[in-house]
Amino acid sequence: MVSDRPGGAGNTPTTTPVQGVLLGDPEIMTAYIEAFARYAPQVRLALPEAIKEPEAVTFALAWYPDDTAFEAYPNLRLVSSIAAGVNGILDNPSLPASVPLMRIAGEAQGQMMAGFVAWHVLWHHRRFGEYLANQRRRQWERLPKRDAAEVRVGLLGAGKMGGAVAQALLALGYDVAIYSRSGRNLPAGVEGFSGEAGLGDLAARSEILVTLLPLTPQTRGILNAALFARLPEGAALIHVGRGEHLIEADLLAALDSGQLAGASLDVFATEPLPPTHPFWTHEKITVTPHDACDSTPPQVAQEVAAALAGLEAGQLPVSLVDRDAGY
Amino acid sequence: MVSDRPGGAGNTPTTTPVQGVLLGDPEIMTAYIEAFARYAPQVRLALPEAIKEPEAVTFALAWYPDDTAFEAYPNLRLVSSIAAGVNGILDNPSLPASVPLMRIAGEAQGQMMAGFVAWHVLWHHRRFGEYLANQRRRQWERLPKRDAAEVRVGLLGAGKMGGAVAQALLALGYDVAIYSRSGRNLPAGVEGFSGEAGLGDLAARSEILVTLLPLTPQTRGILNAALFARLPEGAALIHVGRGEHLIEADLLAALDSGQLAGASLDVFATEPLPPTHPFWTHEKITVTPHDACDSTPPQVAQEVAAALAGLEAGQLPVSLVDRDAGY
DSSP: OGGGSTTSGGGOOOOOOEEEEEEEOHHHHTHHHHHHHHHOTTEEEEOGGGOSOGGGEEEEEEESOOTTTTTTOTTOOEEEESSSOOHHHHTOTTSOSSSOEEOOOOHHHHHHHHHHHHHHHHHHHTTHHHHHHHHHTTOOOOOOOOOGGGOEEEEEOOSHHHHHHHHHHHHTTOEEEEEOSSOOSOOTTOEEEOHHHHHHHHHHTOSEEEEOOOOOTTTTTOBSHHHHHHSOTTEEEEEOSOGGGBOHHHHHHHHHHTSEEEEEEOOOSSSSOOTTOGGGGOTTEEEOOSOSOOOOHHHHHHHHHHHHHHHHTTOOOTTBOOTTTTO | OGGGSTTSGGGOOOOOOEEEEEEEOHHHHTHHHHHHHHHOTTEEEEOGGGOSOGGGEEEEEEESOOTTTTTTOTTOOEEEESSSOOHHHHTOTTSOSSSOEEOOOOHHHHHHHHHHHHHHHHHHHTTHHHHHHHHHTTOOOOOOOOOGGGOEEEEEOOSHHHHHHHHHHHHTTOEEEEEOSSOOSOOTTOEEEOHHHHHHHHHHTOSEEEEOOOOOTTTTTOBSHHHHHHSOTTEEEEEOSOGGGBOHHHHHHHHHHTSEEEEEEOOOSSSSOOTTOGGGGOTTEEEOOSOSOOOOHHHHHHHHHHHHHHHHTTOOOTTBOOTTTTO
């Protein structure tokens, strides 16, 4: 947490007052007014209709804003997402080209994601679904077990989330490898893969594949029949990236053929997942409601406060989005 | 794993041949003959009926042996359990008083236990049972989340299992404390409790309580109404110790009153758990078939080989049982 760092922004009492605007669904956005009042009191946040001088607005907190949402604010110095994802902001036609855009990707979110993924890795490895089914039948049946060290987990994505997940899985004893764009900055004890050939090579060694990638033109549809075919037969998928990474029909085909033994899905092309969608009732699929991790309003306020303090001191935000990379 | 240690017994090609006997249910015990032939080839293992010279037997591998099982073997130099538990051997009236008794408690078992407990801690903390129920109803509903750092987990037991579990939970970000007999040898970052008052104090701060204790006269029935009353309201129990630790009626009462919100039970006073037992169908209880971790026959063979090599060099086994302590 930012506020725990000695000398971090949470301990910095005074910063120049900042006028901020909330761009997005008011039902979601108004929760941030109270959190900022407490954790980033130098920022006055308001919905657009309450802004009297748009020229005075230097900060925007955004989540899937309307296409023209940024137009009224010519003097923005910082735009932030309320979460790790920025695909609903980056493609906004009114987003100014030069303003720094940041996302929320602190340690707390990484830890929360790591717990969620660890639970699903154990679910597949230790076959907890079978234990639950056996309990319903009152059936006492021990299951064959393998050491975690023999179970090869492959992560797609080496950012803060990927790093936190890797650390947790290593602590649980798993054999972890990571595919990423650069193939660099990997945790110790992790084998790295990159490039198109690297993606297939990682898949070929991954009994459990975890998607933690950002959504970019390069990653859209990356979870497809060709990739599933490279996995060892009977592999499992844990998908906590973005719904658009997955070709849904390819997943259903791979599950039905037995190429995949199971899938844990937290993100979907259409959210909420429609009640008639086949994923809900597929016996090899667990569905969770895009809930692997949350950035809470206090975390967002603290990360934005730190970024604003940094900007005053001439530093770009730690979680600055690389617009060319798309995350 | 013993064989991974440089210079460990797994790499030591020659040791004096040892005649060993298997004491226990032949259906369980014969699996060890092949494993020892491969991983501890200096040990010849046989069932009692195949032993021609009982005086030549210097090693016994035992699991709930008959009351008179040890009587025929006057020259035992080492007795080993096939698992971490020794309560079925220690109270055997024919067990010689002076022979070293060891249990199997290697890193692989600790890691396996850590994964099992981590899954159940996440199950209670992140409310995965509710997600599974919501999927059955096709209900898209995000659940409130707390950071792992805010969730206080208390472990009863600081042995190899407790240490491995603590390390895994710390890596997942939990606030971990341990109650143990001595209160010593705790992992860094863990608060320690000991003594009768310490037990209540640990309970009072534990939203999730994990039982990893050995079964001794002091720990029998330790999970009772008085202890449950000290837990915060709505706490969860994860019980991976021994069935005799738990007063079953007290658990049911605590669940029904809401003092406990849930329980993960892997061990039972009667195993297999009888089909009519109320635990099977209690909606707040998950039942697993004493399967949190296994010592595989290869692991047992390797740990025994290392202990025998150590004995030749005048060293007592690493996992020597303290008969006064009872584990």
